[in-house]
Each structure stands twice: as C-alpha cells, then as structure tokens.
Amino acid sequence: MRSGIYTLQETLTAESASILKHSLGLARRRNHAQITPLHVATTLLSLNASSLKKACLKSQQQNINHNHPLQCRALELCFNVALNRLPTSMIQHQHVFVPSLSNALIAALKRAQAHQRRGCIEQNQNQNQQPLLSVKVELDQLILSILDDPSVSRVMREAGFSSTSVKNNLEHENHHSSSLTNHNNHFLSSYGYGNYGYGFGSVLFSKPSQVYNHFPLQSCKEDVKLVFDVLLRKKKRNIVIVSDTVSLTEGLVNELMEKFERDEVPNELKKTHFVKFNLGSISLKYMKKEEVEMNVLRVLKKKVSDYVALGVGAVFYVGDLKWLVDGDYGDESCYNHVDYLVDEIGKLFCGEEINN
Structure with a gap:
C-alpha cells in the first residue's frame, strides 16, 4: 500500500499531495484502517488559509438565515465527530502502519483526475503546450471532488452548509470579494450522524461579542428561548453551544441553570x-x-x-x-x-x- 500511495502522489500537484499526506497522518493517529474523504475534508478545514474554508464562509454570507462567523468552527466539530464514528483497526501494529485508500477516496481522486484532464483538453484546444500524460490534479479540483462524496456532503448539509453552494463559490471564486461581515442573527441547526443515533442534536451560535461589551439581557433571553425550544423536541435534543468567547457561553449556561433553579421553565420541563x-x-x-x-x-x-x-x-x-x-x-x-x-x-x- 505504501508504494500505491506514492504512485498516486505522482498524479497530484505538490499542494494536493501534501493534503493527502496529512490526511494519511490523521488516519494513522486515529488508528483508522483507511483514509476516507472525511479525513481529507477535515485536513482541508484545519488550514487557516484553506480555500475550502473561505468558500464555506462565503456560502453562509450569501444565506442570511444561516450566517455566523463561528459556523466553520462548528463544521470542524461535525467532521471530528464523524471521524470518531469511523471503525478503528483492531490490529496492534508493531511496525509503521500505513492506512489504505478507501473506495470512496479512490473514486474522488479519479473524478478529480478526469475533471482536471477535461479542463486541460478544453484549455489546450488552441495551443497544446502541456502533454496530457503530465497533467496533475490541482488542489481546487481535489476539493471539488471531495465535496461530491456523499459522506462529506451529508456532514456539511447537517451542519447547515450546502456542498453545491460551496462548490459554486470555489468554481467562481472572486479574489476581491469583501470579507465576511458579522450579523446579529442567531443560527440554530439540527443535525445527526446517519445511523449512529446519538450525535449532537443542535448547534446554537450566540451573537458575536464585538456587538456589545457584556452579556446583554435581550440576547440572553433569545438564546435561552432557543435552547428551550430544542429541549422540548421529541428527538435530537442534545445541544452544542458555539460562541466567540468563553464568557458568552458561560453566561448563557449560568442563565439556563438559574432558570431551572427558579422553576422559570416551560411546563414540560418543570x-x-x-x-x-x-x-x-x-x-x-x-x-x-x-x-x-x-x-x-x-x-x-x-x-x-x-x-x-x-x-x-x-x-x-x-x-x-x-x-x-x-x-x-x-x-x-x-x-x-x-x-x-x-x-x-x-x-x-x-x-x-x-x-x-
């Protein structure tokens, strides 16, 4: 398998090969027998200057109902939880363990190679300067193919992202686009993890702290109401609260705790x-x-x-x-x-x- 990975790297640009190498390391650290598109997506999101992360932020900027500067952090959390659900290798490896490529990742790499080749054919119709045999998969093409994977699309969708929208942003990326602006909207998104049955039920994003200097009463009431709304559901009632400061999160939790102590909760939670x-x-x-x-x-x-x-x-x-x-x-x-x-x-x- 080691030779297979190195042979595969010959079809990738240095940037794409580096992502694959880091994904291999991630799978190895988690003792996963295979490298999957989930590993690659997690690796891409972990990079501060990732074009995938920028495209994700841009897709949320276009959707005012699902717009929050911390949503990418929650997306990273979603992928980490999804990786936690993958089976681990039961074999105790005495030597260097090299995970194999999953069928899904192989399919994604083949898609990327086919699209890259097709793009080069169209580009070189008038001038054929680069032999097709030397065409290598660039990072953006690799990302697009990873986004087409069903497991990646599912995690993104359940975290409030659209793979199609993110792909469109990657394909039509405007390097002079304005930076993401902070809105005062709350975001509450339900998501689970397929058949696992006990994933997080909801993600609650609190308002950005730069809008105010202390934990505001009105914002706190709105956030508490959102939490109660989730707790009153019949399914998916586990909540992850994401905020840009620890004080905001602790303020919300303390307010919730006081509500329960004072019995100021909906009748169903008495x-x-x-x-x-x-x-x-x-x-x-x-x-x-x-x-x-x-x-x-x-x-x-x-x-x-x-x-x-x-x-x-x-x-x-x-x-x-x-x-x-x-x-x-x-x-x-x-x-x-x-x-x-x-x-x-x-x-x-x-x-x-x-x-x-």
Missing part, C-alpha cells in the same frame, strides 16, 4: 433538573481506560440512574468540548480516550446502559 458535569476540567488525556470508567463514566451513570429512578428528567451540561477536537489522540496503536468516552456517553444518553 420536573427536569439541570446538572453540571464538566468533562473539560478532567485530565482525560492522562487517564487510563479503567480510570475513565471509574472516575467519569461510573459517576455519570450513577447520576443518570438516580434521575431515572426518581422518574424525573435531567439536562446535563458537560462543559467545554475542546478536549474532543484538540487533535491529540496519543499513539496510534494505544487506547483512544476520546473515541471511548464519546462512544460510552452516546450509549448512555440513548438509554442503552442506564441499567448497568
């Missing part, structure tokens, strides 16, 4: 408790599997079981999710605390392990 269980403060990175089970999961399961036994509901606040997307997953062949904890918490809040 028998619901607000529970702070801050995972962000736990040194998960340095915990062994047994320690995670003892110090985190057992305590969390006990709290859930207690509320179930009382016949009341509970809203669990798990704190900052930075630990979920910090990109540090340890040795590729070792226990992955992030994958394990996300999977177990997902099962717990789907009711699969409440009786354990």
Whole structure:
C-alpha cells in the first residue's frame, strides 16, 4: 500500500499531495484502517488559509438565515465527530502502519483526475503546450471532488452548509470579494450522524461579542428561548453551544441553570433538573481506560440512574468540548480516550446502559 500511495502522489500537484499526506497522518493517529474523504475534508478545514474554508464562509454570507462567523468552527466539530464514528483497526501494529485508500477516496481522486484532464483538453484546444500524460490534479479540483462524496456532503448539509453552494463559490471564486461581515442573527441547526443515533442534536451560535461589551439581557433571553425550544423536541435534543468567547457561553449556561433553579421553565420541563458535569476540567488525556470508567463514566451513570429512578428528567451540561477536537489522540496503536468516552456517553444518553 505504501508504494500505491506514492504512485498516486505522482498524479497530484505538490499542494494536493501534501493534503493527502496529512490526511494519511490523521488516519494513522486515529488508528483508522483507511483514509476516507472525511479525513481529507477535515485536513482541508484545519488550514487557516484553506480555500475550502473561505468558500464555506462565503456560502453562509450569501444565506442570511444561516450566517455566523463561528459556523466553520462548528463544521470542524461535525467532521471530528464523524471521524470518531469511523471503525478503528483492531490490529496492534508493531511496525509503521500505513492506512489504505478507501473506495470512496479512490473514486474522488479519479473524478478529480478526469475533471482536471477535461479542463486541460478544453484549455489546450488552441495551443497544446502541456502533454496530457503530465497533467496533475490541482488542489481546487481535489476539493471539488471531495465535496461530491456523499459522506462529506451529508456532514456539511447537517451542519447547515450546502456542498453545491460551496462548490459554486470555489468554481467562481472572486479574489476581491469583501470579507465576511458579522450579523446579529442567531443560527440554530439540527443535525445527526446517519445511523449512529446519538450525535449532537443542535448547534446554537450566540451573537458575536464585538456587538456589545457584556452579556446583554435581550440576547440572553433569545438564546435561552432557543435552547428551550430544542429541549422540548421529541428527538435530537442534545445541544452544542458555539460562541466567540468563553464568557458568552458561560453566561448563557449560568442563565439556563438559574432558570431551572427558579422553576422559570416551560411546563414540560418543570420536573427536569439541570446538572453540571464538566468533562473539560478532567485530565482525560492522562487517564487510563479503567480510570475513565471509574472516575467519569461510573459517576455519570450513577447520576443518570438516580434521575431515572426518581422518574424525573435531567439536562446535563458537560462543559467545554475542546478536549474532543484538540487533535491529540496519543499513539496510534494505544487506547483512544476520546473515541471511548464519546462512544460510552452516546450509549448512555440513548438509554442503552442506564441499567448497568
């Protein structure tokens, strides 16, 4: 497989080959047996000057209802969660492990090569300066083909993005376009992850902090109302709150907690408790599997079981999710605390392990 990847790189420009190489490293760190279009998309979004990220921002600028400067951060979170759902290799690799290319990624690369070749034919109809055999896939063409992949399109759609709109922006990119402006609109988008069943239910974007110097009463009321609206749904009620400052997020959470304490909640939530269980403060990175089970999961399961036994509901606040997307997953062949904890918490809040 190693020779196959290096042979493939010969058909890519240096920039495209670099993206593929970093995607391979991402798959290896997560102990994934294959490199998929999801790995490539995640790698592209992680770059500050990524043309994909710029096209995503531009597509949201054109849609006033889904426009927020932090939405790309949430899109990165969506792709990280999607990667967490991919199966990991069960083999303990004693030597250097090189993931193989998935069928979906091979198909995307073939599409990119075909489009690149077709473009060169059209461009060289009048002057044939570059032999077609030496045509290499450029980065923009690679991105367009990755966006055509169903798994990538699904994650983007569920996070509030349109692959078609992003592709159009890439194809008609205007280098002199004005920078993205901040709007005062809220954005609330529901998304799940296919058959996984316990993905995040909603993403709530709070207003940009530059509009005000403190947490405003009116904005807080609007955000709280949006959270309550989601909690009253029958499905997809798990919420991720995204803001450009920690103080805004904490302000909203504190207001929610006070609402529950004062019983100033909708009738359907009168028998619901607000529970702070801050995972962000736990040194998960340095915990062994047994320690995670003892110090985190057992305590969390006990709290859930207690509320179930009382016949009341509970809203669990798990704190900052930075630990979920910090990109540090340890040795590729070792226990992955992030994958394990996300999977177990997902099962717990789907009711699969409440009786354990």
